[in-house]
Each structure stands twice: as structure tokens, then as C-alpha cells.
Amino acid sequence: MKMNDVTKQHRNLIAGEWVEGADVNENRNPANTDEIVGLYARASKDDAKRAIAAARAAFPAWSKSGPQQRHDLLKKVSDTIAARADELGELLAREEGKTFAEAKGEVMRASQVFGFFSGEALRQTGDAIDSVRPGVEVMVQREALGVIGLITPWNFPIAIPAWKIAPALAFGNCVVIKPADLTPGCAWALAEIIHEAGAPEGVFNLVMGRGSEVGAEILDSPEVDAVSFTGSVETGRMVARTCVAQMKKVQLEMGGKNPLVVLDDADLDTAVNCALNGAFFSTGQRCTASSRLIVTAGIHDRFVEALTEKLRALKVGDPMDSAVHIGPVVDEGQLEQNRRYVKIGQEEGATLVCGGEVIEGDTPGHFMTPALFTGTTNEMRINREEIFGPVATVIKVADYDEALRVANDTDFGLSAGICTTNLGHAAHFRRHAEAGMIMVNLPTAGVDYHTPFGGRKGSSYGPREQGQYAREFYTTVKTSYIQA
Ligand code: NAD
Numbered sequence: 189m190k191m192n193d194v195t196k197q198h199r200n201l202i203a204g205e206w207v208e209g210a211d212v213n214e215n216r217n218p219a220n221t222d223e224i225v226g227l228y229a230r231a232s233k234d235d236a237k238r239a240i241a242a243a244r245a246a247f248p249a250w251s252k253s254g255p256q257q258r259h260d261l262l263k264k265v266s267d268t269i270a271a272r273a274d275e276l277g278e279l280l281a282r283e284e285g286k287t288f289a290e291a292k293g294e295v296m297r298a299s300q301v302f303g304f305f306s307g308e309a310l311r312q313t314g315d316a317i318d319s320v321r322p323g324v325e326v327m328v329q330r331e332a333l334g335v336i337g338l339i340t341p342w343n344f345p346i347a348i349p350a351w352k353i354a355p356a357l358a359f360g361n362c363v364v365i366k367p368a369d370l371t372p373g374c375a376w377a378l379a380e381i382i383h384e385a386g387a388p389e390g391v392f393n394l395v396m397g398r399g400s401e402v403g404a405e406i407l408d409s410p411e412v413d414a415v416s417f418t419g420s421v422e423t424g425r426m427v428a429r430t431c432v433a434q435m436k437k438v439q440l441e442m443g444g445k446n447p448l449v450v451l452d453d454a455d456l457d458t459a460v461n462c463a464l465n466g467a468f469f470s471t472g473q474r475c476t477a478s479s480r481l482i483v484t485a486g487i488h489d490r491f492v493e494a495l496t497e498k499l500r501a502l503k504v505g506d507p508m509d510s511a512v513h514i515g516p517v518v519d520e521g522q523l524e525q526n527r528r529y530v531k532i533g534q535e536e537g538a539t540l541v542c543g544g545e546v547i548e549g550d551t552p553g554h555f556m557t558p559a560l561f562t563g564t565t566n567e568m569r570i571n572r573e574e575i576f577g578p579v580a581t582v583i584k585v586a587d588y589d590e591a592l593r594v595a596n597d598t599d600f601g602l603s604a605g606i607c608t609t610n611l612g613h614a615a616h617f618r619r620h621a622e623a624g625m626i627m628v629n630l631p632t633a634g635v636d637y638h639t640p641f642g643g644r645k646g647s648s649y650g651p652r653e654q655g656q657y658a659r660e661f662y663t664t665v666k667t668s669y670i671q672a
Contacts (some may be wrong), residue, residue, distance in 0.1 A: 194225070196226070197228070198373070198376045199229045200239070200393075200394055200395050201393055202238050202393050203245075203389055204242075204387075204390060208229055209228075209232070210231065210235070211229075212227050212228070213228045213229070214227060215227070215228055215370075215371070215373055217282045217283065218285040218554050219285055219505070219506050219508075219554075220506075220551035220552060220553055222551065222552060223282070223551075225282045225283045225373055226376075228373065230396060230397040230401075231366075231397040231401070231402050232397075232401065235395055236395045236397075236401075236405035236406060236409075237405060237409065239395045240335060240337075240364050240405070240411045242389070242390035243362035243363065243391070243411075244335050244362070244411050245390050246362050246389060246390030246391045247334055247335060250391045251331070251332040251334075251360040253388075256310075258309040258358055259306045259310050259358075260306075261306075261382075261385055262303075262358055263302075263303065263306040264385040265354075265378075265381055265385050266302035266306060268381045268384075268385060269295060269296075269302065269350075270296065272295075273292055276292075276346065276374065277294075277295045278291070278508065280294060280345060280374050281508055282508070283345065284371050285515040286470045286471065286473075287513065287514070290469065291507070295346055297347045298350035298351075298378070300637045301350045301654070302354045304637060304638050304655075305354035305355050305358040306358070308355065308359075309359070313330070313659075314328050314329040315328040323671055325671075326667060326669055326670075327667070328666070328668075329668070330659060331666050332359050332662075333361055333662065333663065333664055334361060334362070334413035334414070335362050335412050336356045336361045336363055336364070336414050336416065336662070337365075337409075337414070337415045337416075338365040338417075339365075339403050339416075339417045339419065339427070340368060340375070340418055340419075341368050342368035342371040342518055343470070343475070344474075345367065345375060346374035349374070350378065351637075351653055351658075353365060353378070353392070355658035355659070355661075357391070357392065359662045362392070362393075363391070363392050363393065366395050366396065366397065366399070366402045367396060368419075369397065371518075375394060375396070376394065407427060410434065412436065413436060414661070414662075415427060415431050416439040416661065417439070418440075418441040418442070419442065420442060421574070424441075424442040427440060439649070439650035439661045440649040441643075442646065442647055442649075443600060444475045444476060444574060444603060445573070445574055446477060446600070447478070447482050447595035447598070448482065448607070449483075449588075449592070449604075449605065449607070449617065450463070450484065450487060450491055450606075450607045451588055451606070451607065451608040451610065452485075452487045454487060454609065455609060455629070456487065456490060456491065456494060458607055459491060460494045460498060461631075462478070462605060462627075462631045462632075463491075463495055463580070464498050464499070464502075465633070465634070466631030466632045466633050466634075467558075467578075467580035468558045470633070471516065471517055473518060473522075473577065474633045475602055476602055476632050476635070477576075477632065477633055478605060478631065479571075479574070479580055480571055480595075480598075481580055481581065483584055484586065484588070485584060485586055488584050492562055496541050496542050496560060499560055500542055504547065504555050504558070505549050506549065506550065506551065506553075514558060516549070516553040516555050516556075517555070517577055520554060522554070522576065522577060523546065523554040523577075525577065526559075526575060526576075526579060530544040530559055532570060533564070536564075536570065538561040538562070538568060540560075541560045541561065543556075543558045543560060543579075544559030556577065556578060558578040558579075559578060559579040561581040563582075563584075564582060564583050566598075572598070572599070588613050592616075596620075596621065596622045598645075599645060600646050601624060601645035601646070601648075602623060602624055603624070603626075604617075604622075604625070604626055604627070604632065605631065605632040606628055608628075614628045614629075622644055622645065623647075624642045624648060625643065636655075637654065639654065640654060640657035641653045641654040
């Protein structure tokens with residue numbers, strides 16, 4: 189297995205050159221904070237400006253390069269990621285903290301995303317329409333937008349960059365990406381792969397660093413045509429305000445407070461496994477995590493008992509240990525936030541059935557046991573605000589109608605799930621749950637790579653990501669009228 193060299197500074201990729209940053213970021217392992225995963229350059233505003241200028245300069249040739257060249261590049265990236273899956277999975281587990289199995293799965297997802305969009309590069313679609321004026325023909329085609337700024341979060345450090353970079357390049361755009369400062373390693377490895385696969389100079393640029401410096405430059409630059417952002421609601425709102433003021437196209441994916449409804453007629457094992465996976469795997473650090481478990485009275489006690497038993501059996505620890513189910517929380521700040529919400533839940537009168545304790549591992553890391561609250565109401569802060577950790581709540585309701593009402597009573601609308609054996613309730617929920625993605629007898633987290641991803645209300649803004657729907661954001665429509 190190829191390991192990351194911890195003495196090497198991983199530099200930014202600007203105009204096809206590896207460039208030192210203004211500062212160096214020590215990327216540390218959240219499961220062992222004594223361990224430096226790697227040293228990563230932090231770009232300055234000027235570095236970001238140069239990256240944006242390089243992308244602008246590369247755009248005319250790249251946007252006219254033709255689909256074969258773009259297909260070949262993306263296919264090569266997809267194949268290389270897959271070939272390096274073990275090494276990249278280990279890097280991901282060590283910088284972000286999800287278990288090696290989850291991390292390798294995320295790496296393979298990135299490979300699949302590039303594979304999918306290598307095909308999309310070839311599947312250019314358009315329309316030929318007869319004009320209402322005799323002798324005139326109308327053609328509708330999609331064209332690249334220009335320079336796309338990508339700003340990504342820490343929790344999916346390779347999959348999210350992949351599902352933004354791949355469609356951007358497939359449709360002929362040039363890219364400047366700023367990954368999260370907490371997890372630059374996977375984005376750097378992806379940049380190396382894209383560079384070595386032969387991306388022409390300036391077509392793809394990586395500028396690692398802080399949001400307030402590098403991210404702000406991407407948002408403010410008049411040379412950036414569109415911004416795709418994934419991260420918190422607070423930052424996302426600011427990104428939207430800045431982009432709209434400059435009339436930049438913008439796409440936001442933000443937080444969630446996703447409900448999983450469990451009805452009396454649910455298969456108990458299915459419901460418990462959906463809750464366990466959806467709420468707690470990947471240390472609960474998923475925007476699609478089932479943080480609110482809305483359970484009808486007839487199954488409530490059996491469900492809580494079975495889920496608690498499974499939670500107590502989960503092993504928290506080093507993500508590289510194959511016996512471990514839940515890795516560390518990503519950093520000290522997130523751990524503090526989780527602890528604060530556990531305290532808030534107790535002060536609000538909820539019952540902490542299990543977990544919520546910070547524990548010591550074999551190495552100094554941010555370990556916390558998965559926490560389950562019962563006796564909660566949907567008005568409590570723990571049910572209204574995104575915690576983003578291994579913490580879930582149970583809200584007891586009388587029946588399906590109340591469950592649906594509570595599920596929809598939230599500022600968010602990313603994913604919503606239901607566990608039931610009643611086809612009528614499942615169909616009604618699919619129609620009436622106010623979320624972008626609906627899961628029936630499946631965890632709220634866990635989506636395909638070739639289907640649209642995104643939500644409603646406070647969770648998302650702008651066109652969907654992924655699958656064929658990604659075309660909507662990464663291209664613009666041109667209508668031509670032709671008289672022969
Ligand atoms: P964050 O908002 O703190 O940071 C996201 C990115 O924005 C980072 O790259 C950060 O450096 C950058 N940024 C911060 N300040 C900026 C500024 N002033 N200007 C420009 N860029 C700036 O989010 P995070 O903590 O990295 O990620 C966790 C959040 O992401 C959670 O809320 C989670 O729900 C959300 N998320 C959403 C999805 C989704 O698809 N809906 C997926 C994953 C994560």
C-alpha cells in the first residue's frame with residue numbers, strides 16, 4: 189500500500205504547476221492527533237486569483253475540445269481512482285475518521301462518478317425544432333458555462349469533490365476547487381490523478397486553504413461564472429448572497445434534520461437496521477443522517493429496546509481496525525458541538541438512553557459513543573438544529589398522520605425515510621414528505637451515483653447535483669434560429 193509521505197509538502201495545482209502556498213496546514217488524524225497525515229499548502233488570495241486566471245485562459249480551448257478528449261480524461265481518472273482504492277481509502281479514513289470500509293466505499297463512489305460522467309461527456313443532447321416561421325429551423329444546444337468555483341466540506345472529502353469536478357469537466361468547463369481545510373488530502377490526491385491523466389494546463393486547478401481567504405476570493409472574483417457549494421447552512425446563505433449580487437449561477441447543498449418514520453406495521457429488524465445505519469454510521473457526520481426517529485406508539489418500546497441493544501454493541505475506535513463500527517468525530521470543535529447538544533437535550537428534558545460519552549481510545553483521538561434520546565418533542569432544539577454527530581432522537585407519535593406532520597415540520601428537506609409494510613402509507617409518504625429524496629424501508633443516507641441528489645427548503649438551493657440532472661447546473665442553453 190502506497191503511504192502518504194508526511195515530510196513532503198503537498199502543493200496547490202495552478203496552471204498545470206505544483207505551487208507552494210503562503211502557509212502550511214498540518215493535516216492530523218482524528219483517531220490519533222499525534223499523527224500527521226500530511227503537510228498541505230494553504231493558498232493565499234493571490235494564488236486563488238492566479239488559479240482563476242489560468243482557468244479563464246484554458247476555457248476557450250477546453251470548451252471546444254470535443255467530447256472524446258473529455259471522455260478519455262474522465263475515464264482515465266475513474267480507472268486510476270479504482271486502481272488506488274485501498275491507498276486512497278486509508279488516506280480518507282486517516283484524515284476524516286470514517287471506517288476503512290466506509291472510506292474505501294466512498295473512494296469507489298468517486299471512481300463511479302467519474303465513470304458515469306465520462307459517458308455523459310459523449311451523450312450531448314439537444315433539440316431540433318421547426319420554427320413557427322416557415323423556412324426557419326430552431327436548434328437548442330447546451331454549452332459550457334466557463335470557470336466554475338467549487339467549495340466542498342470535510343465529511344465526504346473525495347466523493348463530493350468528484351461529483352462536482354466530473355460534470356464540470358465533462359461539459360467543457362474549467363475548474364478551481366477549494367476543499368475543506370480539515371481534509372485536503374483526498375482532494376490533493378484527486379488533483380494529482382487528474383493532472384497525471386493529462387488535464388491540459390489550467391483546465392483543473394486546486395487551491396487548498398481557508399474559506400475566509402481562498403473561498404472568499406472564488407466568490408468575489410468576476411472571472412468565476414458559477415459556484416457549486418456544499419457545506420453548512422450559515423456559510424451557504426452567505427455564498428448565495430454573494431453570488432446572486434454578482435449574478436453568478438449558484439448551487440448549494442447544505443444541512444439536514446432528516447426524519448425516519450417507523451410505523452407499527454414495520455418489520456422491526458429492517459427499521460432498527462435503517463436507524464442504526466442512517467443515524468450513526470460514518471459517525472453520524474452525513475447531511476442525509478436520520479437524526480429524528482419518528483416512531484408510532486405500538487412499536488415504540490420494542491424499537492427503542494432493539495436499537496439500544498445494537499447501539500451498545502457498536503465498537504467505537506480506530507477506523508483502520510476492521511472490528512470498529514464507528515470512527516472518531518472529525519475534530520475537537522465538532523466533538524464540543526456534539527457534547528453541547530447532548531447537554532442541551534438533557535436540559536430540555538429528553539432521556540439519554542445510551543451513549544453520548546467522550547471516551548479514551550488506544551491513541552489520543554476524538555471518540556464519542558453513539559447517543560440515543562427518547563421522550564423528545566419536535567420543538568426541542570435537538571430536533572430542530574443540525575448536530576452533525578452520532579446523536580439521534582426518538583419522537584413518539586400516535587399514528588401515520590402525526591408522523592408525517594412531524595416529519596415535515598422542519599426547516600430542512602434533504603432526505604426522508606419510512607419503514608412500513610403498508611403500501612398505502614409508503615405511497616402516501618413518497619408523495620407528501622417534503623424532501624428531495626425519499627427512502628422506503630431503506631436508510632435515509634445511502635444514494636446511487638447516477639440519480640439526482642439534493643433537497644428542498646433550507647437544505648438545498650438551485651439545480652440538483654449528480655446523474656443526468658447535473659447538466660442543468662453545469663451547462664447553459666443556447667437557442668439558434670437558422671434560415672437557409
Ligand atoms: P462549512 O460551511 O463550514 O464549510 C464548507 C466549505 O465552505 C469549506 O470548504 C469551507 O472552507 C468553506 N468556507 C467557509 N467559510 C467560507 C467563506 N467565508 N467563503 C467561502 N468559503 C467558505 O461546512 P463543513 O463544516 O465543512 O461541512 C459540514 C456541513 O456540510 C454540514 O452542515 C452538512 O450537513 C453539510 N453537508 C451537506 C451535504 C449536502 O449535500 N446537502 C453534503 C455534505 C455535507
